[in-house]
Amino acid sequence: MHGPEILTRTLSSTTRRDRFGNLWQYHSRSDHHSKVACWGVIFDLLATTPLLRRHVEAGVVCFGINHEMRDFVHDRKKNLDLVLCTPSGAATSDSLASIASDYDIQLNDAERAILDNLPRLIRAPVGSVVMALEAKACMTAHQRALPRLYDELNSSHLTVHGASEQAIAVGFTMVNIGETYLSPDLNKKNRATEPEWSRHKQPRDAQLAIDKIKQLPRRSKVGDVGYDALSIVVIDMPNDGKPVKLIKAAPAPQQGDIYHYDTMIARLSGIYATRFKDLA
DNA sequence: TATTCCTTCGTTACTTCGCA
DNA sequence: TGCGAAGTAACGAAGGAATA
Helix, strand or coil: CCHHHHHHHHHHHCCEECCCCCEECCCCCCCHHHHHHHHHHHHHHHHHCHHHHHHHHCCCCEEEEEEEEEECCCCEEEEEEEEEEEECCCCCCCEHHHHHHHCCCCCCHHHHHHHHHCCCCEECCEEEEEEEEEEEEECCCHHHHHHHHHHHHHHHHHHHHHHCCCCEEEEEEEEECCCEEECCCCCCCCCCCCCCEEECCCCHHHHHHHHHHHCCCECCCECECCECEEEEEEEECCCCCCCCEEECCCCCCCCCCCCCHHHHHHHHHHHHHHHCCCCC
16 A cells, blocks of 8 residues: 555655745645545555446546535535545546646655556546545644544544445544644744744654544444544654654554554455445 | 635633642 | 643634635
8 A cells, every 4th residue: 555655755745835934844724635645545545446447447436626515414514625426527637647746746656657557537526425535634732633633523424424325434544643843833933043843742642642533433334323444644744844754653553453544445445346336 | 816715723721630 | 729731612824725
């Protein structure tokens, strides 16, 4: 699987300038990291799911970005970062490959070769949602951010299944285990002067966030309440320009753990193959 | 191109808890 | 009882998409 490496590589190398003149790898007010994370999930899923590739080749499945889903049961709406769906209109010129360029996604040679061999997944107006992805990050102030993080993640699967019980709800979470962090919020002056560092109690803070994410409901069949698949990726990111490290040791989920990224992709692949085998 | 609106998530302020 | 730590609720700045 490549998603987490693509995400950390892209966050390491991509910087955006704020209005104070500072360059940031990660900015909490941007959705760039969410988009890159979702892109990686779709990339891995497409590479590992033959049925999905056939559906994409046949033009049965496309994707949408920032798609608004409306929960019919509770009459609430929410925008999902990225959805796989059936098309309801003419395709756009956007494709999975073209938005990789738009988002400055950094691929190595092997990933580029895989992408070149995938069928062209195109963006089109959303018909019925097959899969909805929500990506969330917890980079600093872990403990204080937990209630909001949980509420937002919890509302996502409720909205997805309130709109479409069949749709696969996917959650991707990224937790920072770095001891120190440069927050764009606390450094709204030119950073060249005196940067203000946030300091974390690690691994405790990351563990708190991971434990909270694990409290989210999950489901094993249509009709239940919860995420169909959920993963937790742990990174070490001081946000100071240094490379972002992907952490594989505990408290990051280990191979075989239900929250491990690879497990999530394998699970999604299986669910897709059984739930949408008759999609045409 | 300018403006508006929505989303994100880190921060502040406040409350509760635990311990000496 | 007082203090620091932990927990909770709500706010709001900023990015970016949508719209005029």
